[in-house]
Amino acid sequence: MFDSPEAQFAIDAVREASLLARRIQRDMVGSGLTKDDRSPVTVADFAVQALIARRLAENLPGAVLVGEEQADALRLEEGVATLDHITEFVRAAIPDATPEEVCGLIDRGSGEPPSTFWTLDPIDGTKGFLRREQYAIALALVRNGQVEFGVLGCPELEKGSIASGSKPPASAGGCIVVAARGHGTWFHSLKGSGEWQRRAVSTRRDATDARILRSVEKSHTNVDEIGQLAVKLGVTAPPVGIDSQAKYAVLAAGEGEVLLRLLSPSRPDYREKIWDQAAGSIAIEEAGGRITDLDGKALDFSHGRTLAKNRGILATNRHLHDAFLSALRTLDV
Secondary structure, X not given: OOOOHHHHHHHHHHHHHHHHXXXXXXXXXXXXXXXXXXXXXXXXXXXXXXXXXXXXXXXXXXOOEEXXXXXXXXHOHHHHHHHHHHHHHHOOOOOOOOHHHHHHHHHOOOOOOOOEEEEEEEEEOHHHHHOOOOOEEEEEEEEOOEEEEEEEEEOOOOOOOOOOOOOOOXXXXXXXXXXXXXXXXXXXXXXXXXXXXXXXXXOOOOHHHOOEEEOOOHHHOOHHHXXXXXXXXXXXXXXXXXXXXXXXXXXXXXXXXXXXXOOOOOOOOOOOEHHHOHHHHHHHHHOOOEEEOOOOOOOOOOXXXXXXXXOOEEEEOOOOHHHHHHHHHHHXX
């Protein structure tokens, strides 16, 4: 089904990176971790970006990667210990990796995007990673401002199920969600077992029945205005907090109707990073949903490393999109 070189690279690389992230989490995230200790996710971010950069160079020579991380701090004296830790984990997949090569691989993602490029969020959902809840490895191919192919590796998500009405439980199984322009959105187990299964958004059309997915972290959205929006539309279900682009996988599986990223009052001029939206956006579209900014404009990935021409995110099962756009306008978000 996904037999092109690009598809094979992306699926295999994200699956391998997801298993590496899980290993780092298992070895580094312990019960004694303090609230401000981000070292495990720092190691995972850099290790995953280095691994995927290496696999990209091996499989698609000349392809450009635009990633979240840069290795400048790792080259400083205070970064040596962290770099050694990263290299140790990378060697589980690339036995001959050196600290110098690891830095070089990470920095392959530091440039400005050309017309065709891959964009990567190595660990999307840092707090979820540290809490052993939801996080994602998100990789997408962008061509002329449009996402053509996307892969979400969700090591703690099982089929996108939130049948209980609350957040999806962490799962030892994990999944891969793959979407290709014109070919739908598909689910596969992280282990690679079983058949590919097609995903489709829900068919709910009554806004009062909508299940709203939002970020767990209040700094990533405007929680108060999401509450006002729910009241205005008569939504009765409480919002579901999920870290990372795992939310997009859940919506694409029909286990939620609306996904919102409103502008935080503390950052009214914030613009989304391309790697935070690319893979998830095509997963929703190819599952039959709709995704725009808060003004109803299509997402435009042709303006550098951010969605500079877009404000916030509204993703739905398509049936409820216009109703939520109209309600957002009355709130003047």
